[in-house]
Amino acid sequence: MNYIQTEIDGVWLIEPKVFRDERGYFMEAFKEEEFKAHVGDVHFIQDNESKSSFGVLRGLHYQKGEYCQAKLVRVIKGRVLDVAVDLRQSSPTFGKYVSVELSEENKRQFFIPRGFAHGFLVLSDEAIFTYKVDNAYAPQVEASIRFNDDTIGIDWPVAEERLLLSPKDKDAPLFRDAEYF
Numbered sequence: 001m002n003y004i005q006t007e008i009d010g011v012w013l014i015e016p017k018v019f020r021d022e023r024g025y026f027m028e029a030f031k032e033e034e035f036k037a038h039v040g041d042v043h044f045i046q047d048n049e050s051k052s053s054f055g056v057l058r059g060l061h062y063q064k065g066e067y068c069q070a071k072l073v074r075v076i077k078g079r080v081l082d083v084a085v086d087l088r089q090s091s092p093t094f095g096k097y098v099s100v101e102l103s104e105e106n107k108r109q110f111f112i113p114r115g116f117a118h119g120f121l122v123l124s125d126e127a128i129f130t131y132k133v134d135n136a137y138a139p140q141v142e143a144s145i146r147f148n149d150d151t152i153g154i155d156w157p158v159a160e161e162r163l164l165l166s167p168k169d170k171d172a173p174l175f176r177d178a179e180y181f
């Protein structure tokens with residue numbers, strides 16, 4: 001696997017080695033020791049999966065305080081634009097974001113450490129998204145930031161009229177009202 005540092009410290013792009021033959025392909029999707037050596041000692045405790053159709057935008061999500069989560073995300077069907085927003089107040093990239101296209105074809109993975117908000121937009125007809133998290137789901141402290149907040153200025157490649165968001169995400173607070181880390 002190739003571990004590539006992104007422009008935001010702590011956010012990684014991971015490219016698995018894919019072995020193709022006449023049967024199809026094989027790849028190692030997660031290797032704890034290797035992950036630890038490159039990225040750090042993250043103990044994942046839960047795997048999640050969601051399916052969404054074109055234009056679905058989930059995010060920007062985070063869990064507050066001690067329930068914050070690191071996420072290792074990937075796409076097993078379709079194509080998405082995945083985005084991580086730095087909420088770490090002492091970080092030189094506080095308020096900045098990094099985005100990457102993840103797809104069934106490129107099989108890239110994206111690691112988002114604790115202290116970030118995360119979201120993704122589906123670019124294919126359908127996408128199945130799967131991810132590991134290192135902390136328990138805690139609905140009492142889950143929070144969203146508005147996907148089109150001007151301060152963050154994410155360049156989403158689908159027109160707003162075509163987006164489908166949950167009511168909670170549509171009315172999410174702005175970045176200036178978020179809880180930072």
Ligand SMILES: Cc1cn([C@H]2C[C@H](O)[C@@H](COP(=O)(O)OP(=O)(O)O[C@H]3O[C@@H](C)C(=O)[C@@H](O)[C@H]3O)O2)c(=O)[nH]c1=O
Pocket residue numbers: 048050058059061062071118119120137166
């Ligand atoms: C995230 C989550 C949701 N749920 C339930 C709550 C709810 O009834 C249903 C759908 O939840 P949501 O609308 O929050 O699902 P969704 O919008 O897909 O939320 C996810 O979005 C992406 C961008 C992330 O980064 C994730 O951490 C998570 O916040 O699933 C769980 O039971 N466990 C979980 O870990």
